[in-house]
Amino acid sequence: MQRNAVLNDSELDYLSELFEHKQEVAAADGYNHMISVTTEVPQLIASLLGQAKFTLLAEVGHYKLWFPLEMTLDEFGQPNPMLGIPEVVEYSGNERSWRLASLQDIRFCDQRYADKVQLLSLSSTGLAFKLDCPQLTAQLLQQSELQLSLPDGQALQLRFEPVRQHNSIIAARISSCKQQRELLRRFLFQRHRQHFPALYQQLK
Incomplete structure (x- = not known):
């Protein structure tokens, strides 16, 4: 079956309402991890995520993980979300893409x-x-x-x-x-998880 990844305005409005919520996870490290779905993508990362219409935002510690979220429709016309590789943004002060400084193996x-x-x-x-x-x-x-x-x-x-x-x-x-x-985003995300494993324990 061919997937229909093109959504009209009414479908976008419906999905926006459907996913207009936030989930808060109390973490053992004292941070509150927030998970939400939004249609508002910051200009800082819009081009990095391929102009995604939807994103899943997971806030862990001082970082935001912006997952591009593609909405397709299955054979029954039901929304079928597909997550992409996240962009890791640090927001201690100004927001910017997370920088990896341990590069000895590159x-x-x-x-x-x-x-x-x-x-x-x-x-x-x-x-x-x-x-x-x-x-x-x-x-x-x-x-x-x-x-x-x-x-x-x-x-x-x-x-x-x-x-x-x-x-x-x-x-x-x-x-x-x-x-x-x-490829770069996947590599950086993997390294971020390796550097900060405690931040991800409550998101499993």
């Missing part, structure tokens, strides 16, 4: 940079790296794409645009196609 696929570039941070929206060689810095900044090797062997291809440079440290904005964006 490598540049290009051997010119493999042992000469140090990755400092990686998120869904940007990365920072350090180069001590001016010649390599110039070469890397002439590129518009780079490829990283993830710990499981998958290659992550990212388009990047430098936004600032301070001495040997460069911060860049990244973008990618949907497939690569989801």
Whole structure:
């Protein structure tokens, strides 16, 4: 059966009312974990989630997990929610995509940079790296794409645009196609769960 993923305005209104609720989970760590479904997606992450019409929001500690939620209709015309990979947002102060700083097991696929570039941070929206060689810095900044090797062997291809440079440290904005964006988001979500396992215990 072919899925019908296109919803009209009345169906969207119906689903909005259907899922207009919040579930609060009291956690042992003192935080109140909130779970809700919303049609309002923050502009910060709208492009990262592929302009999803619905999202499932799980608030755990100082983090928000925005799951893209696709609503399809089954053969009986009933809503069938399908969750995607979440974007992890930290909101201690300003909201921003969570940055991973433990990157020792991520490598540049290009051997010119493999042992000469140090990755400092990686998120869904940007990365920072350090180069001590001016010649390599110039070469890397002439590129518009780079490829990283993830710990499981998958290659992550990212388009990047430098936004600032301070001495040997460069911060860049990244973008990618949907497939690569989801690969990066899945990797970051897995790492977030590994770093903060206590936050997820009450969400099982």
